[in-house]
Amino acid sequence: MLRQSTHVFTFDTRGRGLIEITQPIAVWVAASGMTQGLLTLFIRHTSASLVVQENADPHVRGDLERFFARLVPDGDPLFLHRDEGKDDMPAHVRAALTSVYLAIPLVGGRLALGTWQGIYLWEHRLRPHRREIAAHLIGV
Amino acid sequence: MLRQSTHVFTFDTRGRGLIEITQPIAVWVAASGMTQGLLTLFIRHTSASLVVQENADPHVRGDLERFFARLVPDGDPLFLHRDEGKDDMPAHVRAALTSVYLAIPLVGGRLALGTWQGIYLWEHRLRPHRREIAAHLIGV
């Protein structure tokens, strides 16, 4: 019989950068006892995002960070929204260019992540923040 | 008992820019009577997109618009697809850089949107268009 479960995760970031959150998410999915279904995550902020990226070479995370810093420069005079500092509006743009939600099927008892895929919370603000991620799981 | 509901929303845009659609979406979700579940939206076009962004300072929407206009210039000679004008192909690129769908869990009787998050239809064409968004809701 199909059933569902929801949960709100809280993560403390250490400022700008990618934090892998695969483990706590996978533990919650496993605890549900479901073996086939769909996981959806949604980050409740507009200056952080969710991405699935390579979890092998840590250079990938550094390169992503450098690319986005160049593409969306902090303090760009184009931006009028500067209330919270030079990294405020760039954080919103980075969230629009990536995503605030993601969906991963649960197949054969585990999340369908590829061998080299991890789930990351990408903090776009320079300073540490507490971030909430709403999770929804449906399946059998 | 889990159940689902679908609906197709129609919105008339006034040309390029972000339109907040949180209210009609939330009203439809509330009318379902569901308190826990998952909402998915899908825009049936490739020159408009769906984003979750800050709903407080209107500068954010202007800044997003200016950033994308600079990143994907109208009339860029790189583009061969110009049948419908200089904003035609840039609209497709903007849709690829953002997204045409989004998913938001329904937790504790309401959409898990953060305090400052709103759902936006982003019209990428210069002229007004009628846009359709297919919605799916599943839950209890």
Next chain:
Amino acid sequence: MLRQSTHVFTFDTRGRGLIEITQPIAVWVAASGMTQGLLTLFIRHTSASLVVQENADPHVRGDLERFFARLVPDGDPLFLHRDEGKDDMPAHVRAALTSVYLAIPLVGGRLALGTWQGIYLWEHRLRPHRREIAAHLIGV
């Protein structure tokens, strides 16, 4: 009564570029017999992505490819992750800028794709690869 189905699709790409996969996906959805529900796709790689784009003028795919090649140049000295060649890290960035999953409601017996929308697997590596897409369908 709500039910679900999962499947893992395999596609062989011919190197960088967009491949339309609407047909095999739509055939699988039709075979389920469901007429109302939600389809979710997830590509199990971090150097390829899933996008919904125009399926009419083939120039759109060429323009998308040229735009992303200019935005994220192969061999950019910014990138330290070069183990698999000059197109390795750009492929990860392209995947972050687009998406590795997508969700489309099933309404009135068919996927809610617009008239000109197709589902595409976007191979970001220069050489051909075998790519897996996990699919989840829930509905009635």
